[in-house]
Amino acid sequence: MNWVDFSSNAFVVAFYLYCASFICFAIAVGGKRWSNRKPEDHVNRWGKIGFAGAVAGWIAHLTFFFTRWYGGGHIPTSNMYEFMTFLAMAIMFAFIVVHLIYRNMLLGAFALPLVIIIVSYASVFPSEVQPLIPALNHYWLKIHVTTAALGEAFFAVGFAAALMQLIRVVDYTRKDKAGKRAQFWTEFSLVVIIVLIGFLVAVFSFRGAGYESVFRQETITIDANGIANSEVKEVKYSLPPIVAPYNSETVSFQSFIGMDKQLFDSPSWLKGVNAGRKLNTVIWSVIAGLVLYGLLRLLARKPIAAVIQPHLTDIDPEDLEEISYRSIAIGFPVFTLGALIFAMIWAEIAWSRFWGWDPKEVWALVTFLYYSVYLHLRLSRGWQGTRSAWLAVIGFLVVMFTLIGVNLVIAGLHSYAGV
Incomplete structure (x- = not known):
């Protein structure tokens, strides 16, 4: 059996299951107003179907990961195609964990599109199995990359919940400067997506x-x-x-x-x-x-946010803030271990130094410091509500620049990831 071809088929299955799951979550959000059932019954019914589809897609995605690992001879996280597919799988894992904790059926309507976009983005890059360069041929690759991606995955779920919160609380009846500013930046966040x-x-x-x-x-x-x-x-x-x-x-x-x-x-x-x-x-x-x-x-x-907002009126913004905060609180120590501590251990083994101010290293540190400030402001300074939500949204933009933008702007030891 050609395990690499089998893994590619499993990846396609995962993608279509994610799409079907998103459709179910979208029906749960948008169709409740036209259902003959009670709104909460409609949301629970389609939400459960959507969650089952998400779990099935994640299992197919997991199958892709391990069969490609077996067929390719090394863990599939060595280039942009493999890393982005792993990141999407990690985001789905984080979503499943957060969903099982909070049982919020509507979070999938925002988390699944993010996964679908990342999977589609990964498909832009060459999907052939490439041999590892010497610096990557070490077991610390498995530890460093997987834990860093898992931390970023929980940041992504925190971002999705925070964006839902911002759309939920924006007031389109306000005509003052503060109200218009909130409307503009909420809409701008959707424009970026x-x-x-x-x-x-x-x-x-x-x-x-x-x-x-x-x-x-x-x-x-x-x-x-x-x-x-x-x-x-x-x-x-x-x-x-x-x-x-x-x-x-x-x-x-x-x-x-x-x-x-x-x-x-x-x-x-x-x-x-x-x-x-x-x-x-x-x-x-x-x-x-x-x-x-x-x-x-x-x-x-x-505005697009004004179209989405009426479908979120049944959600408590404080619940969304709690989901966002808890997701980031889980992701922060995992990211710190993977992107900084384990990365420095691997750097010492691969390049004989713990720290070298490589652009990707610097931006991993920036990401760590940013989320440190987020947690400090929320826990010690009482930054809650929209201020906390905006910090979570901006934080994930920092993560995405670390993953993608650094390879565009600056060459460094991690530039192989852009091939």
């Missing part, structure tokens, strides 16, 4: 159409002895090049709606792996996301 969906729409649309442009890029590096080394490589684009790689020439350019050359080159200070191509992807994601948001606004004729 829609931009992520726009990224998926853009990538899969152009990939399905077979779009490709190619550039030849020359990269010059200076070694420790001051000697310049030149490397020439081809960079393939699956989206129309608005931004070309820095210091590159065109090999082939597929025209798109009259655009037969790039608009500008990537700035030289973007040092991440394939930074020009990634910046181009970010720009297309924003364009596609804003177009998608505009279409949704035309259909709804009011």
